[in-house]
Amino acid sequence: MIDVRLSVMNRLLEAGEKGEGVILYPHIGADGDALGSSLALLLVLKKINVNAWLLLDEPISPKLNFMPHWQDAFVFVDSEAEKWQKEQTIALAVDCADSDRTGRRRVIFDEAVCQMALDHHVSSGESKNLRFIDAQAAATAEIIADMISDLEKHLQIELMDRDIASLLMTALVSDTGRFVYSNTTSRSFRTAAWLMEYEPDLRLITYQLFDLSSQVRLRLTGRIFTDVEFCYDGKLAIAIVDQKLLDEYNATEHDIEGIVSQMRNVAGVEVSFVFRQLSDGSVKVNIRSSDGFNASEFARGYGGGGHPKAAGMTLKNADLQQTAEMLRDAAGRYL
Numbered sequence: 091m092i093d094v095r096l097s098v099m100n101r102l103l104e105a106g107e108k109g110e111g112v113i114l115y116p117h118i119g120a121d122g123d124a125l126g127s128s129l130a131l132l133l134v135l136k137k138i139n140v141n142a143w144l145l146l147d148e149p150i151s152p153k154l155n156f157m158p159h160w161q162d163a164f165v166f167v168d169s170e171a172e173k174w175q176k177e178q179t180i181a182l183a184v185d186c187a188d189s190d191r192t193g194r195r196r197v198i199f200d201e202a203v204c205q206m207a208l209d210h211h212v213s214s215g216e217s218k219n220l221r222f223i224d225a226q227a228a229a230t231a232e233i234i235a236d237m238i239s240d241l242e243k244h245l246q247i248e249l250m251d252r253d254i255a256s257l258l259m260t261a262l263v264s265d266t267g268r269f270v271y272s273n274t275t276s277r278s279f280r281t282a283a284w285l286m287e288y289e290p291d292l293r294l295i296t297y298q299l300f301d302l303s304s305q306v307r308l309r310l311t312g313r314i315f316t317d318v319e320f321c322y323d324g325k326l327a328i329a330i331v332d333q334k335l336l337d338e339y340n341a342t343e344h345d346i347e348g349i350v351s352q353m354r355n356v357a358g359v360e361v362s363f364v365f366r367q368l369s370d371g372s373v374k375v376n377i378r379s380s381d382g383f384n385a386s387e388f389a390r391g392y393g394g395g396g397h398p399k400a401a402g403m404t405l406k407n408a409d410l411q412q413t414a415e416m417l418r419d420a421a422g423r424y425l
């Protein structure tokens with residue numbers, strides 16, 4: 091499997107020699123890992139003279155704009171598709187594996203002469219050709235760190251620096267819940283140990299990712315928690331968030347991040363769902379679970395995906411209440 095990682099690396103080096111353009115595609119709704127890993131890779135590629143760009147589907151979550159070099163990322167606008175197509179030879183998906191996780195950018199991703207992926211999601215399938223899927227990695231950051239190490243050995247130069255280490259540490263801390271989720275391994279700590287040699291500000295990273303709150307968030311969270319519905323002897327916790335509620339608190343979708351995990355933390359809860367109506371008429375569903383419920387498998391049944399204990403999906407043209415009832419019943423059968 092390592093061969094596939096080396097093939098991706100070699101193809102990137104070849105792009106550098108030939109002057110070919112590489113566009114990085116973190117998944118839609120880029121989280122700490124998607125953004126941190128792709129920004130780190132972007133900086134490394136620039137260091138080795140590869141023409142690379144980082145292209146996002148939507149502006150960076152305000153929670154993440156403490157990350158170094160976040161302003162180096164471009165946000166895709168539909169009218170610029172042709173411009174990007176001209177620059178691009180290689181499309182590289184980061185923290186996702188195919189074009190359906192690229193959102194509006196799909197129109198360019200699908201056109202690339204060469205498509206590659208670096209990912210750690212189980213639901214992304216097997217590693218082959220130029221798709222490196224390492225489901226043992228807690229974060230894509232571990233894969234990027236390994237690749238940087240490969241490059242350093244291959245080119246006999248030091249590529250890691252404080253900014254890159256900060257980005258990868260942010261990514262790793264994000265996907266491991268500051269090294270406490272069950273995906274955390276000795277490899278996560280080995281990667282972290284290497285990154286710490288470059289002195290990333292770990293306190294700042296964890297504060298920004300996990301502790302920083304706001305008045306809006308505090309009050310909105312209180313209201314949502316008050317209304318959480320517990321079913322099936324308390325094994326299932328459900329929260330329904332409509333636009334009216336967000337408007338009432340002048341809140342955005344970012345203000346409800348993390349509540350689904352806190353619901354799962356309630357004693358007896360095996361799975362938690364947060365349902366949220368989006369402006370395009372679809373319903374976004376976030377799922378967190380404990381050992382007894384495979385969230386990734388459940389989500390795949392509805393066109394979603396993720397990890398065994400953290401997954402999600404988006405149902406198009408759906409009614410918020412009906413979707414919640416439908417999935418509550420389905421989860422009940424699954425439990």
Ligand SMILES: [Mn+2]
Nearest residue numbers: 123185230265
């Ligand atoms: Mn990830």
